[in-house]
Amino acid sequence: MISSQQLGERISQERRRRDLTQADVAAKLGLSRPTYIGIEKGERRPNAEELVKIAEALQVSLHDLLKEHRAAGEVSPRFRFGGRGASDVELRGVVEKLEQLGRRYVELESLLGIVRVKAPLESLETYRTTPGDGRRSRLAAEDAARTVRGALGLGDAPAPDVAPRLETEAGIRLFHLDLPSPVAGVFIWGDEIGACVAVNRRHPPERRLWSLLHETGHFLRDREAGDVLPTLGPERMDASEVFADTFAKEFLLPQTGLARRFGEVFRANGARFTIADILSLAHTYGVSFQAMCMRLEELDLLPTGTYDRLKQQKFKVRETEAQLGLAGHRGEIATLPERYINLALAAYEAEKISEGSLAEYLMTDRVSARGIYLQRRHVRVEDHDVDTDIGLDVLSLAG
């Protein structure tokens, strides 16, 4: 059983999340304010009836207030709202959702006895709050991109499938959420939950990848500040945004590797480089046609203004991609990280959580949650149902 102090802290945390005063909640409970304050301070443990009323007043479940493995999950207080293209209410909702998912991730790890250890790139302090102007930030970000690529063993090769590596090597918990359309990505950080990134699942894969790398830039430089990345790009290119933006660009489109590939194509084509070649390179690197054009222009490999001219001519990117067979799979994208889902299923299988909690962790209804469990944990062989415990520690089978 959690202590009265822990319970009081959780009640206080939930109240503050909902912008309620102690007087508001005390009135809803029919308690005096000092009595309620005593509950939040852990000096007085609420009885069962009071606890049920508190949960109702705060619109939180009893289980959330009482469970042993609840993560605190407070994110950095430096997080700023406003001026990001979406309303404060929308942004607050997104951040709260991401916070909740981060907390649940930690809870699942805790339930299964997994202690979160710092991922290798989490310890990288070199680029924390790089001082100075835009130029210094840009140079630092380019260096950071090379360092991170080196740490991931990527050299200067294309890295369109880098997302899972960032999850394991940087400890970034990546979620694909339905964000408000003006928002491309959100990054939050907390000591307990680590780095959590949400990218807009409505965006195309190349945009989601760019958003992830942009937020990874913030993770390396100023993780405590948090970030909301507007779909139309940062409104103010301060040193922090210059770093994040340059990091994404240099990581996804490394100067040396890209120039070499450009040269290979150029040579093979008999000193020509076509629109189809730009599309093909963009596809290889997992970036948009626009990002590839701009980068090639920046590296002086394409004439300045190439993209703008094509745009004026109403060049149809998607149609041409489809014609060239370059259109990637744009089907359903999973909201939750694969590892998170597997942790939830393992916790359910080990009877650490009930079916209702499984559905909550998987953000779905009970029968759909069972469907996910069946699909991943149960193998039908010929005419027999066979349980396959995919979470079994195979190392324990030795000897």
Add this chain to the structure above:
Amino acid sequence: MASKVVAADACVLLNLLATGRAGDLLRALDTSLIATPLAAAEVKYLAGTPDEEGRPTRQTVDLAELTAHGLLEVRGVPQAALDLYVRCAAELHDADASGIALAVSFGVALATDDGLARGVAAREAANLELVGTLALVRKGSEAIGVDQEGLVKLARNLRTRGNFLPPRQDPDREWYQRLLSLST
């Protein structure tokens, strides 16, 4: 008026609806159910027929027919059982915890297939009788006299509409799996 009352949690309510014969089974067992509002609120969807691309779909369900026929009554956790409810909620989702408190307060059996809920119930209320979906379906279908084909259909509905996988220790698990194997 049924002679026996059983408290059902959300998973059993969903399973009974998935069979497509919840009313028949309960009437044959001369049993009516009670469930908490939290458990009833969890009964929203069963699995539907997969779409053209094989993706899962959901079918909306509710408990209106069972309540209309007096086979289900939705009741809140009584005041006297709030302590037990709160103790159980430390480990279980509120809807699952409330089912245990309801069963104990009314002195009736609890129908649940949830492994954790069964463990918590056994610890918090040692004398509480526990039953599973398969026991209800098996005894109910025997009482009705459902033939082999009908049994296979019940099992298949449980699997396809309820995505039901019985707990490993369920004594009727073999029976269910044998029926499923006959359906292929």
